[in-house]
Amino acid sequence: MTADLEAVDLIRVRLPLVRPFRTSFGTMAEKEAILVRAVDADGAEGWGECVAGAEPSYSEEWNDAAWLLLRDVLAPAALAGRDPGVRGNPMARSALDLALLDVDLRRRGVSLAAHLGGTRERVSCGVSLGIEERIEDLLPQVESRLAEGYRRVKLKIEPGRDVEVVREVREAFPDASLSADANAAYLPADAGHLAGLDHLGLAYLEQPLPADHLLGHADLQERLTTPVCLDETITSATVAAEAIRLGACRVINIKMGRVGGPGPAKAIHDLARAQGIPVWCGGMLETGIGRAANLALASLPGFTLPGDTSASARYFPFDLTEPFVMDPDGTIAVPSGPGLGVAPIPDILERASVERTTVRAG
Ligand code: OSB
C-alpha cells in the first residue's frame, strides 16, 4: 500500500472557533491541527488529521511533539516502507495511517465507511457544550442546539460546576437526552457527590476519574445508577476489554486518534458490540478532514448512540472542507466518495496554514 509513497506534507492549521470551548482541563480559543497529506508516485493524494491539541492537556500528546514525530520518525519510516518502532503517540500515528489509507482507498474507489464495514448512510448527531461561567450563557445554547435537531446534548462539568448545572438544564429541558463529561476531573472520594447526578436522567457520565483509574471507575459504576462512559481511559482494544470485564463502564466513546487509528477503532467497536456495550463516536473539534473520518467510523453498526459528530457550523465560522451540514432530524450524511470523500478547499487551507514541511524518501 505504501510502496510507491513519494512524499508526506505536514500542514499546521489554525481555525477560529465560533465560541471558546472550555473543559475541566482548559479553554480552547481556536482549533490547531496538523494535517497530513500523503502523495504517491502517480500524484494521488490522501489526507489525515492529527487530533492532538496545542497543549498536552487532554492526553500526553500535543502538536509540537506530534509534528517532530511525524516529520523525523513516522513519515520517514513510511516513505522507506518500514515499521517506525514507536510506542504510544496514537494521535500522530493515526493521522499518518489515515492519510496512507486514504490514498489507497481513493485509488481503489472505496469509501472509508465501506472499508470499515459501515452499515448506515446517515449518522445520529449529538453536541458537546463547553463549561460556561454563568448558567444564563448555557441554557440558550442547549435550547438552540435542541431546536436544530441535535439528539443528545453533552454538558462539560468540573468540580464546582456539576450537579447544580445539570439540574438546571434538566429542569429547563425535562425530555432532552443529556450527558455530562468531566474529562477526568474527579477522584474516587467524590463518588458520593457524583451520585447526586443519579436522579437527573443522564444518558451517561463520561470519564469522571483520571484515565488510569480502571478499578476506581469499576467501584464508581457499582455505586451509580447512571451509566459510566469511558473516553480517555480507552486507549486500546486490550484496555477496552479489561474495562468491560471489570465493569468500569457501560458505554464507550471511541475516538480514532486516541486509540491509534482506524484499525484499533474498529477492533474496539467489534469487541464492544460482541459484549453488548453501546459505543458512540467522540470528537476533538476536528476540521472537515477529521470529521469525515469520524462520520465513516460512526456508520458502523455498534455506534448506537449519537456521536460528537456535529455540523461544521457548530465549531467554525469556516471549515477547511465543504461544510458538513446536519438535517433537522439530527443526522449527517456519511461521505460516500472514495476514501474520506472530502479534501481541503485550497484557498481556505492556504488561509488557515501557519506552518508546512515536506518529507521525501531518502
Ligand atoms: O472529552 O470529548 C472530549 C473536545 C476536545 C477534547 C476532548 C473532548 C472534546 C469534546 C468535543 O467534548 C467533542 C466535539 O468534537 O464536538
Ligand code: MG
Ligand atoms: Mg470526553
